[in-house]
Amino acid sequence: MSFQDENLQKEKVFRDPIHGTIIVDNQIILDLINTPELQRLRRIKQLGTTSLIFHGAEHSRFGHSLGAYEIARRMCNHFQRNYPQLTPGDGRWDDKERSVALCAALLHDLGHGPFSHTFEHIFNTNHETITRKIITQDTNVNRILRRVSDQFPEQVASVIDHTYPNPQVVQMISSQVDVDRMDYLQRDAYYTGTNYGLVDLDRVLQVMRPIKDGIAFDISGMHAIEDYIISRLQMYLQVYFHPVTRSLEVILDHLLMRAKHLYEDRPSLSEFTPDLLMPFFNQATQLDDYLALDDGVLTTYFQHWTHAHDDILADLANRFLNRIPLKSVIYDQSTVNLIPQLQDLITKAGFNSKYYTDTNSSYKLPYDTYNPKEANPQSQIELLQPNGELVELSSVSTLVHSVSGHAQGDERFFFPKEMLGETDQTELFAPIYQEFQSHIQNHTIIKH
Amino acid sequence: MSFQDENLQKEKVFRDPIHGTIIVDNQIILDLINTPELQRLRRIKQLGTTSLIFHGAEHSRFGHSLGAYEIARRMCNHFQRNYPQLTPGDGRWDDKERSVALCAALLHDLGHGPFSHTFEHIFNTNHETITRKIITQDTNVNRILRRVSDQFPEQVASVIDHTYPNPQVVQMISSQVDVDRMDYLQRDAYYTGTNYGLVDLDRVLQVMRPIKDGIAFDISGMHAIEDYIISRLQMYLQVYFHPVTRSLEVILDHLLMRAKHLYEDRPSLSEFTPDLLMPFFNQATQLDDYLALDDGVLTTYFQHWTHAHDDILADLANRFLNRIPLKSVIYDQSTVNLIPQLQDLITKAGFNSKYYTDTNSSYKLPYDTYNPKEANPQSQIELLQPNGELVELSSVSTLVHSVSGHAQGDERFFFPKEMLGETDQTELFAPIYQEFQSHIQNHTIIKH
């Protein structure tokens, strides 16, 4: 049975605060949405710890998945309406690709777990690998995809890992201006209540066009693309790189690390029973173990841990749950060597610096031209000129050229706010605190 | 130390998608926000099961609490700017009431637990009682409030339970147009992506004025109040009373009931270990037990239960987590007597009708004049005329008069969708399904 055979007689509509309506007109898509694998994403926050800083941003990956699907659907419609394939290989849009594009858009985040970034770091998992497994192994999602064909799950997975032969479909899902980013920038801006991420989605979609090697933009829409590049940068600088967000990620990271170390030291320890985490501690996870995790599972264990005998575990769990962030200061190459000195002072003040300090470097390259020599070369954005030739964005946009190639962000050292003497203190540690503070000015480590 | 003594030198600002900025200018308020008791509200969804229908509405009670505080702050400012007390008892605003008003607004939802409505039904708890306990017993919140005075916690609690002597403060927190409703209507509308709940908050605040007996509205703003009444009604009809929301509440209710019954039957059963729920099963809860609950804790146990030996428990947990709602049909007085007959058919089709069917009646009175004879008399809305006399809203507003006194809503009977034969089925039950369906037309139970 083909994908088209399962088109619905009447569209089903999801109301969405970002896109207004999300329209589903095919039974395959509807069935995929109703799988436990996708429903699980309702229990995983899109922005992890960020909601502890931007309290409005409590939205889950479920809405984002629907949103990415909806943008893909609108792109397919736009392409089919304006640039339908006339002869095979003419570089225009072949609407037979719609099925694989829509499914890939809907399922692209399927493998995400709770607080993915941090969790993966500690437990050595990888959400992309898991996404692929959920699509291609024996799951509800897989059974539904196989209604299209036996090869279909593998095709969908190959779009997500960039190996699908049609570059238009691949770029729709993963490129500088893909359905993933277009949805999350809008969605995160809406829920945080910032307007930095607002991009003119209608306009961006309107100027997109399929070309032989992927997707280009009509040069008449250059300003909408500039706006997109800048908006994305601003979301990074103002939301994703927020120092307090990073501080809470440090706490989460150290909390999980402490639990892991405790378990490794005394695996028989019955003091805490994170049943659903056990496979991860034991490094023997099945796909089902992974699918059983969500934000609530983790925070439930954290609640138990606040009563643990181990002081560090209990304290870190309390700091995370009740939002008691570490403080941070900026450092650079000239002051990085002062950090061990600061860590000594922190140790003297009674904190285990392994668990109560950390560094984090967050940088974003606003845009760059394609450079195959780089570890992770960015795809570049191509504009289509009236004479049919392509031109790379930063070569015509003064604005993008200005910001191109310069990574923006900072490097921060995190430590307990007690060191700033902002909390009650005995006189005992006062001299230590004073020395610590003498190394800091304007939220930055300074040399004497 | 007085509340004013703890005013901040520089305001602290929370960004909020609904109100733009939430301004905190007092250390007491800031410290209250940072208590574990208030931070816990981040882990409790404002709308419970509604986010399973309106996927955007995953916001928590934490943001709502801040929002209610912010509206109260703006009201105090508006009153103090325009109607400051000149002589005691003149019916104008005494700004010394600001402290108790702001704290009550911020803390009014403190006692809510996960899926409160349903949870309270099963475990016989009451969020209002718990709110009072958190404020007046030995908690972080209480310790902070006592910095103002020993009587202050009790005063704040008395505002929330309507016994505080100043009627302006009481009505600010609880009345037809209070800070609670004004925030949640806007917030729920924003997050669901509907615009029914949008009210002209600026305008409503602008026309509010303190009077001797509470709060009235300048008659020049009558239309803004009309709009508020209608918007509220529409949110009830379209969001809060959504049949699928109610269906998932039925499932949740029956799931918890099943767990409770299983535990009561065999309390030693080790099959499921909902540690944090035990005090509730045992009916021996402390305040701390209650504070340890949140949405994630419940759904974590539900995950465990999907693997339970008890089929009903496992199935209901699965239906709730993976959003497999019951279907529903409308009935009225003339068809309510057909329900036992339908339940028989459902039993014949293999479902335990105690757990798989239910009825629910949801009605909202759009507005009513004060009627002391009613069980739960609504406060009425008074408008202030140019000559200084008050007039009751529905006596001058044709629109409000039209909808006044007529409750709106419906009564529904819930049952498994299998009965509609929409899912795969053996031929075995086909005749039962057919008979069942013959009693239903246009989503309504009909007589033959």
Place this chain on the structure above:
Amino acid sequence: MSFQDENLQKEKVFRDPIHGTIIVDNQIILDLINTPELQRLRRIKQLGTTSLIFHGAEHSRFGHSLGAYEIARRMCNHFQRNYPQLTPGDGRWDDKERSVALCAALLHDLGHGPFSHTFEHIFNTNHETITRKIITQDTNVNRILRRVSDQFPEQVASVIDHTYPNPQVVQMISSQVDVDRMDYLQRDAYYTGTNYGLVDLDRVLQVMRPIKDGIAFDISGMHAIEDYIISRLQMYLQVYFHPVTRSLEVILDHLLMRAKHLYEDRPSLSEFTPDLLMPFFNQATQLDDYLALDDGVLTTYFQHWTHAHDDILADLANRFLNRIPLKSVIYDQSTVNLIPQLQDLITKAGFNSKYYTDTNSSYKLPYDTYNPKEANPQSQIELLQPNGELVELSSVSTLVHSVSGHAQGDERFFFPKEMLGETDQTELFAPIYQEFQSHIQNHTIIKH
């Protein structure tokens, strides 16, 4: 050449604050937009004097025309996607109707002139007649429409005056829920900065469906239609019926009337030279005379008239241009007979009551069922039930039933604000003012 033959290879997009993008994909539509007849609508405010009260609402009929077109385009797409005609006469959508529907939507307001309501009253013109003339007589618009066929202009005109045979097309342009109202409610709400008029356009469109006799709504969308009915009512009560708007319309009406009277008395009077109005004073207008008028033309003459020798003309022109409204009070059947008495007092205070007083009755029927006996029967709204039967809206919606059949609004008497003694005054008139004010309380005429 058919309409389809002129489809554009690439869509042209207008950015619109209400609809995001307005997409033109046909050369006929593009050429119609570029005619002087349609461009003229840029110089005619959508809401006339309302912008003097809601200062944000300075938008013109041009944007509204594009908006109505865009909604029609989306309706055609929705119908064609979901309910395409399978066999002639099956009551589904015949996409050959698209051309006439889109042109009628775009052109439906073509005959409007400056401050139409008032202007038509004084000069006995009629914008509907003029719309028909512009479409069917020798104009740029007509020449473009005739590219489709010789009959096409007449067909488009017949849609606008409800005589076109296909009821779906007629109702798309003129019915309770037509493209005209759906656009202007949203647009006027956006520009006034009120949110009363906000309707869930996506949702309303989504539940529309063609039926044999026109257009019905899926009953699942009933709440969206309720919201539409109520929003429309609120826009009437709060924006369109605003007393100050009506006051400025009274002034405008009397200003034009005074000019006409002056001219009729002394046609040779060279004192004012409203060249472009002359044909209207002389009651010998050609279509071109009408097309030469716009808001700016009228206000330019008003500026000249502020220097006129005739005191009344000069004063009324000044009041209109510089926004010096009359005051108003409400009356009803029991107090209407007091108006002559009030007018006497106004005359005694030195005002020509013919020009300085007036009455205005503004009522809106929120909704009504079809009643062929009424002068101007409203079409009723039909909902489609799952079993395929239609049901009239107010028979199932408690909310609509509540407001149905009860006209809302008021009757007001307008007079100079000097009578309220709010401006400087000699003692001379003080007793007159006092007597006048004794008849008024709470902005209402009262009996002694």
Place this chain on the structure above:
Amino acid sequence: MSFQDENLQKEKVFRDPIHGTIIVDNQIILDLINTPELQRLRRIKQLGTTSLIFHGAEHSRFGHSLGAYEIARRMCNHFQRNYPQLTPGDGRWDDKERSVALCAALLHDLGHGPFSHTFEHIFNTNHETITRKIITQDTNVNRILRRVSDQFPEQVASVIDHTYPNPQVVQMISSQVDVDRMDYLQRDAYYTGTNYGLVDLDRVLQVMRPIKDGIAFDISGMHAIEDYIISRLQMYLQVYFHPVTRSLEVILDHLLMRAKHLYEDRPSLSEFTPDLLMPFFNQATQLDDYLALDDGVLTTYFQHWTHAHDDILADLANRFLNRIPLKSVIYDQSTVNLIPQLQDLITKAGFNSKYYTDTNSSYKLPYDTYNPKEANPQSQIELLQPNGELVELSSVSTLVHSVSGHAQGDERFFFPKEMLGETDQTELFAPIYQEFQSHIQNHTIIKH
């Protein structure tokens, strides 16, 4: 009588789509709003010809004036709440400056006429000079201001021309981040329907603080200022510099120039009677002449001129009124010398190149540090660090540094679209058109 003496007992509120509510709490402000001089701004579009491209942007300078006032009011409140003067000269906010600040904000655009930029170019007028005259000469505005004191009008005027002694007040009205720009960026974005201009006004206001030399920003709000700088740049590139807007300004400029030339050649010419423009043609204008002009007056004359005997006057008037823009191509230093050659071809094709061609150079410096050597040095933006020291924005913001000092924009040559052969043409001019087009590629002049 002091300004404070005229504070209103009850605030008056204007509803505004951008700021929600505009609050007036002083009779002086209310009376200024009601002057004919300020009401006249309702008849002058904020963005002139831009509404011909962004059809939603038909808003007038009146709303902008109210908006600038409202932002100034909020700034004063924020300053007074957080940084009230404690001792004279302490660099904090002296609330006695409120009166002059609010009046200057409200009146800063008073001297603008219709299509100011172009009009001033042709008739050698200057809106800043006229603003000063309206404030300081015998006008309604002046009479109201003098209620505060005889010196008050001069003080208000001195704020607007930057000579007022208090730098905080001056920078509030004129600086990189002043109430003028903050209002118009938001307002223009709202009405055009673009979101480039959206800035986080709440956040920007929140981080502003008075300092000795004017106004600085708390460094914690740096990202909000970055966003402001970039948003402003994007509004320039995408809205204010739109090529079609500039094209219609060229037509308007040439139309007025043609009229002036015709009048200078034959002053007795009675063919057109632009009575209200005569003083400008005669270069003998009084303030009242200027105040009699508005957009409608000009377009009324343009309508008359479409029937003029002079072909060029009639054609240009028609092109302007009916939106028939010139086309444009980009040139630079290497191709500017080709323009005379292109003009020759245009002349050969039958157009008077003096009236039908032009060049326009539009560049915007996104941000620059203060450079006293420049003709028009920009004030720079200073951020306040935790240790109390100021730091210049671009020295800490990588983003602002990237765009700083590089002017963005382009230079364009305008010509009739007939040259592109897009319109019907006789074969006569075909070779000329072809040669012309051979010099153009990708909307740019190219060398052969």
